[in-house]
Amino acid sequence: MKAIVAHEFGAPEVMKLEEFPTPKAGPGQAVVRIHAAGVNPFDTYMRAGTYPIKPPLPYIPGGEGAGVVDSVGEGVTKFKAGDRVYVGHPVTGTYAEYSLALESQLHRLPERTTFNQGAGLYVACGTAYHALYHHARAHASETLLVHGASGGVGIAAVQMGRAMGMTVIGTAGTEKGLELVRREGAHHAFNHRTAGYTDAILKATNGRGVDVVLEMLANVNLAADLKLLAQFGRVIVIGSRGDVTITPRDLMARTASVHGFVLWGISEADELDVHAGISAGLENGTIRPVVGKELPLGEAIRAHKEILEPGAQGKIILLP
Numbered sequence: 001m002k003a004i005v006a007h008e009f010g011a012p013e014v015m016k017l018e019e020f021p022t023p024k025a026g027p028g029q030a031v032v033r034i035h036a037a038g039v040n041p042f043d044t045y046m047r048a049g050t051y052p053i054k055p056p057l058p059y060i061p062g063g064e065g066a067g068v069v070d071s072v073g074e075g076v077t078k079f080k081a082g083d084r085v086y087v088g089h090p091v092t093g094t095y096a097e098y099s100l101a102l103e104s105q106l107h108r109l110p111e112r113t114t115f116n117q118g119a120g121l122y123v124a125c126g127t128a129y130h131a132l133y134h135h136a137r138a139h140a141s142e143t144l145l146v147h148g149a150s151g152g153v154g155i156a157a158v159q160m161g162r163a164m165g166m167t168v169i170g171t172a173g174t175e176k177g178l179e180l181v182r183r184e185g186a187h188h189a190f191n192h193r194t195a196g197y198t199d200a201i202l203k204a205t206n207g208r209g210v211d212v213v214l215e216m217l218a219n220v221n222l223a224a225d226l227k228l229l230a231q232f233g234r235v236i237v238i239g240s241r242g243d244v245t246i247t248p249r250d251l252m253a254r255t256a257s258v259h260g261f262v263l264w265g266i267s268e269a270d271e272l273d274v275h276a277g278i279s280a281g282l283e284n285g286t287i288r289p290v291v292g293k294e295l296p297l298g299e300a301i302r303a304h305k306e307i308l309e310p311g312a313q314g315k316i317i318l319l320p
């Protein structure tokens with residue numbers, strides 16, 4: 001099969017389009033013909049060798065995708081060849097024509113959801129759902145700030161927060177991003193590259209502050225987030241690329257808290273809940289995956305550069 005293969009960790013250029021042996025399904029496993037693969041920032045950290053998880057080399061990048069079950073191994077009962085699925089955290093990477101997954105890593109893709117939309121479901125929607133429901137324990141009467149709302153996770157969080165009945169504030173760094181954030185359901189949108197935008201956020205809450213912050217770049221924003229919180233506010237750290245200094249009294253004064261998680265560490269019960277939520281959201285139309293850029297598989301290098309650049313507009317996907 002054709003696959004993107006990294007023989008060493010390093011710059012995006014370590015990834016090469018190559019012929020690679022097609023995986024075979026062992027007991028409890030399935031091989032999925034990948035129609036579209038989701039590209040995520042963590043793919044770039046893993047490729048660079050800076051992520052806590054280092055796969056044995058050579059490896060195929062890609063932690064999620066969508067396609068059709070090609071074959072199943074002994075003991076697989078819930079799926080059969082021909083089923084439309086999305087995969088999350090599979091055994092072998094999704095930047096390839098075929099990916100090997102455990103039965104538990106397969107999830108049904110409804111007919112109305114395209115493979116391109118399904119490619120980025122797991123990480124974006126799974127993360128947003130886990131943050132909002134399991135960590136923030138958010139309520140309809142609360143105000144949500146999605147700090148970095150124009151990317152994969154942010155758009156999903158805006159859609160879910162709005163569907164829950166929350167007052168949603170989103171930020172983006174470009175006009176197109178701000179338009180997208182408003183279109184997907186934010187009541188207010190602010191540019192995180194404009195001086196004084198945090199004052200504007202506070203003003204939009206009439207000075208009360210926000211109850212929940214979903215933070216995509218904590219090393220830049222955490223100190224300011226704490227000052228934006230209402231009493232009993234929660235910051236959920238989703239993304240961070242370095243260190244930050246905070247004023248702990250900002251937390252104490254508000255009886256506030258900061259949570260962090262990685263999706264890979266999710267419990268089995270929460271994971272079941274996440275996929276039930278994604279399935280329901282796709283069915284009732286509250287989850288509407290936004291694909292900002294579709295690139296051929298051979299352009300993985302470009303995808304890894306562009307995912308880290310400003311100007312996000314939903315997911316970037318690769319088409320094998």
Ligand code: NAP
Pocket residue numbers: 040041042123124127147148149150151152153154171172173174177192216217220221237238239240261262263264307308309310311312314315
């Ligand atoms: P993405 O699609 O690349 O989007 C990045 C988002 O961050 C965009 O909305 C971008 O806005 C925004 N951003 C850029 N500069 C910002 C700033 N100064 N303040 C606030 N936001 C800013 O990435 P993603 O898939 O949504 O993931 C977002 C982050 O969460 C990444 O760091 C990723 O590694 C992390 N993540 C963590 C988990 C986990 O398990 N904890 C899971 C998924 C993702 P503009 O481009 O419009 O400026």
